[in-house]
Amino acid sequence: MPAMIRHLGLSAVRATAIQKYARIWIEKPPRADIRYGVKNYPRLGDGTDVRTAEELSPDDPRSSAWEIGHMTQGRYAIDSWRIFCRDVLLGRAEDWRGKGREGEFQPEWMRVLPEDKELRACLRWLWMQEGYAWDPKTGEKDILPEELRRAVNEGRVAYDEAGELKILENDASTGNGASRGIQ
Numbered sequence: 784m785p786a787m788i789r790h791l792g793l794s795a796v797r798a799t800a801i802q803k804y805a806r807i808w809i810e811k812p813p814r815a816d817i818r819y820g821v822k823n824y825p826r827l828g829d830g831t832d833v834r835t836a837e838e839l840s841p842d843d844p845r846s847s848a849w850e851i852g853h854m855t856q857g858r859y860a861i862d863s864w865r866i867f868c869r870d871v872l873l874g875r876a877e878d879w880r881g882k883g884r885e886g887e888f889q890p891e892w893m894r895v896l897p898e899d900k901e902l903r904a905c906l907r908w909l910w911m912q913e914g915y916a917w918d919p920k921t922g923e924k925d926i927l928p929e930e931l932r933r934a935v936n937e938g939r940v941a942y943d944e945a946g947e948l949k950i951l952e953n954d955a956s957t958g959n960g961a962s963r964g965i966q
Contacts, residue, residue, distance in 0.1 A: 807854050813864075815873050816841055819852030824861055825896065862897040866906070880909075896922050904942070911935045 818841065820833030830847030833839065835856060839848040850872060851864050869891045870876040877883035881890035896919065897903055903919040910917035914932055915924040927935070931950065934940050939951040 804854060811853060813850040813854075813868075813872055815850070818843070818848035818850055820845075820848050821852040821856055821861065822847070824849075824856070824858060859897070859899050859902070862895050862899065862902055865895050866892040866897075866902065896920070911940070 818839045820830060820835055820837035820839065822830040822833070822835055824830060824847060832845050833847055836853045837848070838853075839845060849861055849864065850869065851861065855861065867879045870879055870881065875884070876888065876890060879890065879892060881888055884890075892906065892909065895902075895906065897906065907917055907919060910924060911927055911931070912935060914927050916927050916931075917924050931940070934950045941949050941951055943949050
C-alpha cells in the first residue's frame with residue numbers, strides 16, 4: 784500500500800481503484816469523438832435510452848452520455864469532469880474557465896448542478912466571481928449585491944461553521960478581522 788494514501792484509510796481499496804482508473808485511462812483515454820452511456824445522470828431517470836457504457840458518436844442526439852462514461856457512472860466524477868476538463872478535451876476553450884473564447888460562449892461548469900457540497904461551494908464561488916448569487920439546487924441566479932461583489936473581488940468572503948456566507952471586515956486599527964452575515 785502506498786504510504787501516500789495510507790492515512791486516508793481503506794488504502795488497499797483506494798490503491799486498487801487508482802490502479803484501475805489509471806489502467807483504463809492509459810488503455811482507453813477519454814476522446815472527443817466517443818461518448819459512453821450513463822444511467823441516471825444528470826438527473827434520476829436520465830439515460831433510459833442508452834445502455835451503460837454504450838459507445839455513442841458525437842452526432843448521436845442522446846444526451847445521457849459522457850466522454851468518461853466508460854470509466855465511471857459516478858455523479859461526483861462526471862460532475863468534476865464536466866467542470867474542470869470537458870471544454871479542453873472538446874477543443875471548446877483553452878481552459879476550464881473558458882479562456883480563449885469570446886462573446887456568448889458558456890463554459891461547461893456553468894451548466895453543472897452538483898450534489899457534492901465541495902463542488903457546490905466551488906461553483907458558488909465561481910458564480911460570485913461572475914457577479915451572481917447562484918442556487919446550487921435549481922441553478923437559478925440573482926445579481927450579486929454590489930457590497931458583496933466588492934467583497935468577493937477583494938477576497939473578503941468566507942463561510943462560517945454553519946455554512947453561511949460572511950463578509951470579512953478588516954479592522955485597520957487592530958489588524959483583526961471581523962465578519963458579518965449576508966442578508
